[in-house]
Amino acid sequence: xxxxxxxxxxxxxxxxxxxxxxxxxxxxxxxxxxxxxxxxxxxxxxxxxxxxxxxxxxxxxxxxxxxxxxxxxxxxxxxxxxxxxxxxxxxxxxxxxxxxxxxxxxxxxxxxxxxxxxxxxxxxxxxxxxxxxxxxxxxxxxxxxxxxxxxxxxxxxxxxxxxxxxxxxxxxxxxxxxxxxxxxxxxxxxxxxxxxxxxxxxxxxxxxxxxxxxxxxxxxxxxxxxxxxxxxxxxxxxxxxxxxxxxxxxxxxxxxxxxxxxxxxxxxxxxxxxxxxxxxxxxxxxxxxxxxxxxxxxxxxxxxxxxxxxxxxxxxxxxxxxxxxxxxxxxxxxxxxxxxxxxxxxxxxxxxxxxxxxxxxxxxxxxxxxxxxxxxxxxxxxxxxxxxxxxxxxxxxxxxxxxxxxxxxxxxxxxxxxxxx
Numbered sequence: 001x002x003x004x005x006x007x008x009x010x011x012x013x014x015x016x017x018x019x020x021x022x023x024x025x026x027x028x029x030x031x032x033x034x035x036x037x038x039x040x041x042x043x044x045x046x047x048x049x050x051x052x053x054x055x056x057x058x059x060x061x062x063x064x065x066x067x068x069x070x071x072x073x074x075x076x077x078x079x080x081x082x083x084x085x086x087x088x089x090x091x092x093x094x095x096x097x098x099x100x101x102x103x104x105x106x107x108x109x110x111x112x113x114x115x116x117x118x119x120x121x122x123x124x125x126x127x128x129x130x131x132x133x134x135x136x137x138x139x140x141x142x143x144x145x146x147x148x149x150x151x152x153x154x155x156x157x158x159x160x161x162x163x164x165x166x167x168x169x170x171x172x173x174x175x176x177x178x179x180x181x182x183x184x185x186x187x188x189x190x191x192x193x194x195x196x197x198x199x200x201x202x203x204x205x206x207x208x209x210x211x212x213x214x215x216x217x218x219x220x221x222x223x224x225x226x227x228x229x230x231x232x233x234x235x236x237x238x239x240x241x242x243x244x245x246x247x248x249x250x251x252x253x254x255x256x257x258x259x260x261x262x263x264x265x266x267x268x269x270x271x272x273x274x275x276x277x278x279x280x281x282x283x284x285x286x287x288x289x290x291x292x293x294x295x296x297x298x299x300x301x302x303x304x305x306x307x308x309x310x311x312x313x314x315x316x317x318x319x320x321x322x323x324x325x326x327x328x329x330x331x332x333x334x335x336x337x338x339x340x341x342x343x344x345x346x347x348x349x350x351x352x353x354x355x356x357x358x359x360x361x362x363x364x365x366x367x368x369x370x371x372x373x374x375x376x377x378x379x380x381x382x383x384x385x386x387x388x389x390x391x392x393x394x395x396x397x398x399x400x401x402x403x404x405x406x407x408x409x410x411x412x413x414x415x416x417x418x419x420x421x
Contacts (some may be wrong), residue, residue, distance in 0.1 A: 004225075006140075025043050025048050027039045050101075053100070065079070087109075091110075092117050093117070095116075133284070147362055165194040168225060170225050171228040174224075175222040176225070180215075187209075193279075208253075232255060237414075241409065242265070242409060252281065256276075256414075257283075259285075259413040260273075260274045265286060266286040267286070305386075308378055313407075
C-alpha cells in the first residue's frame with residue numbers, strides 16, 4: 001500500500017494498538033487489564049473470540065477509526081493491524097467466527113488441524129514468535145519501502161522504475177549507473193518522467209538530465225521515495241509581450257511549452273516563428289527590432305493651374321507692352337505738335353501735320369481684366385478641387401500606412417511548469 005510503517009512512531013503505535021484490540025474481550029489480555037471494566041462486560045455478555053473477532057465488529061472499528069483519524073494512512077494501518085490479529089487467530093486450532101453473531105462457525109487456516117497452532121502451547125508459540133521476529137528483522141527494508149518498491153529496487157531496471165513512478169504519489173530519487181561507450185558513469189536525480197527507453201531527471205543544480213537507451217546503456221536506476229511532492233501545473237497565455245513572457249518563465253522548470261508568435265523572435269540565437277520545447281529552464285525570449293521607414297506623402301496639384309497662371313502672366317505682359325507702346329506714341333505725338341508750333345518753314349509744317357495726323361491714329365491700350373478675372377476664378381475652382389482631392393488622398397495614404405506598419409510582437413501558447421514541494 002506504499003505506507004512506510006517505520007516512518008512514524010504514531011504509525012507503529014496505531015498498528016500495535018489495533019493488533020491487540022480484538023482481545024479486549026479477554027480480561028487477562030494486555031488491553032483487557034488496562035480497560036478491565038469494559039473487557040469484563042464484553043467477556044460476560046459474549047465470551048472470548050466472539051463479537052470482537054467478527055467481520056462486523058472489524059468494519060465498525062475501522063469506521064470509528066476513520067472518524068478519529070484524519071490521515072487515510074492511519075486508518076489503513078488500523079485496519080491492517082486489526083485484521084492481522086484475526087488472521088493469526090485463524091491459524092490456531094480454535095479459529096475465529098468471522099460471521100458472528102449471524103453464524104458461529106469458526107474460520108481456520110489451513111483446513112488440516114495438525115498444521116494449526118494450539119493456543120497456550122509454549123513450544124509452538126515460541127517457534128512461531130521466533131520466526132516472526134527473524135522475519136521482521138530480515139524484511140525490515142520491505143516494511144520500510146513497501147513490497148512493490150522493494151521489488152522494483154531489487155531489479156532497478158527502467159521497466160521497474162516506470163512501475164514505481166506511476167504507482168507513487170511522491171517524488172522519486174533515482175540513483176543511476178550508465179555506460180557511455182566504455183566509460184561508466186554514476187549519479188542521482190529526481191525523476192520527472194520515466195519510460196522504458198528514456199528517463200528524465202533533475203540533478204542537484206535543478207538542471208534536466210536525460211538518460212536515453214538509444215544513446216547510452218542504462219545499467220541501473222534505483223528508485224527511493226523522498227516524501228516530496230512533484231507538481232505539474234499547466235498555464236495558457238494569449239497575446240502577451242516579450243517582457244511578460246520572460247517574467248512568466250524566468251527561473252522556472254518547464255515540462256513542455258508551445259509558443260506561437262505574430263512576428264519572428266529569437267531563442268538561443270535562433271530565429272523562430274513558433275517553437276515546441278520539452279524539459280527546459282532559464283528561457284530568454286527576444287523580439288526582433290523591425291526596421292520601419294515612413295513614406296512621405298506627396299501630392300501633385302492640377303497641371304491646368306500652372307497653364308492658367310501662364311495665361312494670366314501673358315495677358316499682363318501684353319497689357320504692359322501695349323501701355324509702353326501707347327505711352328511712346330503719345331510722347332511722339334506731343335513732340336510732333338511742339339515741333340509744329342516752332343517750325344516756320346511751310347513745307348516742313350505740312351509734313352509735320354501729316355505726321356501728326358498719322359500719330360493721332362494711335363491705338364488705345366487693350367485691357368485684359370475680364371479674361372484675367374475669369375482665369376483667376378478657374379484657378380480658384382481648381383485649387384478647391386485640389387484641396388478636396390488632397391484630403392481624400394492623404395486619408396487613403398495614412399490608412400495604407402497604418403496597414404503596412406508592423407504589429408507589436410505578441411506571444412500565445414501553453415506552458416506546463418514543474419514544482420517540487
